[in-house]
Amino acid sequence: xxxxxxxxxRGVAQSSGxxxxxNITTYSGEYxxxxxxxxxxxxxxxxxxxxxxxxxxxxxxxALVNSRATKVGQWMKYNTATGSNYKAAxxxxxxxGRFTFNGEHAGGGVASYSGIYxxxxxxxxxxxxxxxxxxxxxxxxxxxxxTYTPTPNPDASDVSTFKITSTTNISYPITNSTIxxxxxxxxxxxxxxxxVVYFTTLETxxxxxxxxxISVKLKEDFLIPVYSEDIIGNAQTVLRRNVQTPTFNT
Numbered sequence: 001x002x003x004x005x006x007x008x009x010r011g012v013a014q015s016s017g018x019x020x021x022x023n024i025t026t027y028s029g030e031y032x033x034x035x036x037x038x039x040x041x042x043x044x045x046x047x048x049x050x051x052x053x054x055x056x057x058x059x060x061x062x063a064l065v066n067s068r069a070t071k072v073g074q075w076m077k078y079n080t081a082t083g084s085n086y087k088a089a090x091x092x093x094x095x096x097g098r099f100t101f102n103g104e105h106a107g108g109g110v111a112s113y114s115g116i117y118x119x120x121x122x123x124x125x126x127x128x129x130x131x132x133x134x135x136x137x138x139x140x141x142x143x144x145x146x147t148y149t150p151t152p153n154p155d156a157s158d159v160s161t162f163k164i165t166s167t168t169n170i171s172y173p174i175t176n177s178t179i180x181x182x183x184x185x186x187x188x189x190x191x192x193x194x195x196v197v198y199f200t201t202l203e204t205x206x207x208x209x210x211x212x213x214i215s216v217k218l219k220e221d222f223l224i225p226v227y228s229e230d231i232i233g234n235a236q237t238v239l240r241r242n243v244q245t246p247t248f249n250t
Contacts, residue, residue: 027217033073035214044094054083069119089114101199115198141201149189
């Protein structure tokens with residue numbers, strides 16, 4: 001007669017699918033170059049800068065389209081100038097272990113934008129985690145992390161534009177009773193998606209905020225067996241029994 005026991009008397013599975021697993025999520029690798037401001041020194045000052053067109057409906061896409069990132073891992077920057085649609089901001093800088101973003105606001109919806117961006121080398125379809133660390137700062141404004149992917153321009157098939165795929169932000173001031181770590185996840189739509197970090201403010205006088213570190217890591221999920229300790233202290237794999245629900249002919 002066939003042995004119908006799913007688990008032997010010694011606790012060994014006698015059929016498949018009885019093991020109990022636990023999901024473990026890890027974040028590994030580094031997919032953003034020079035995200036540590038202390039390591040980058042003052043190099044941002046010499047990186048390519050783009051002044052946003054005052055007629056642009058989206059200052060970030062305007063920078064990505066008209067000052068294209070062509071090299072993986074290279075920081076580029078952009079800023080707005082005073083006009084009918086935008087207020088002036090100086091280009092972002094780096095030094096003393098900080099990335100510095102500047103801006104001011106003129107009222108009536110006219111704001112400034114100051115940002116940096118970098119083309120990454122990713123695996124399409126994989127999920128990544130972005131972490132940004134900012135120190136305590138009494139100034140007022142909002143810092144955003146956006147990701148963009150290249151996409152065909154509906155008005156000109158031979159010219160690509162960029163579509164936003166994720167966004168998150170942190171508000172200033174940052175105090176010792178708030179959290180200075182901004183995190184988000186995005187799924188790579190293209191192997192060369194672009195990370196954009198920018199600052200905007202409602203302050204009517206010039207102000208700035210600082211960022212210490214920016215990181216992009218790959219999200220990985222693993223299944224590991226669940227173990228328990230038996231009465232004599234040995235580790236044993238946790239198993240489950242499949243409950244057989246009786247069925248009847250009708």
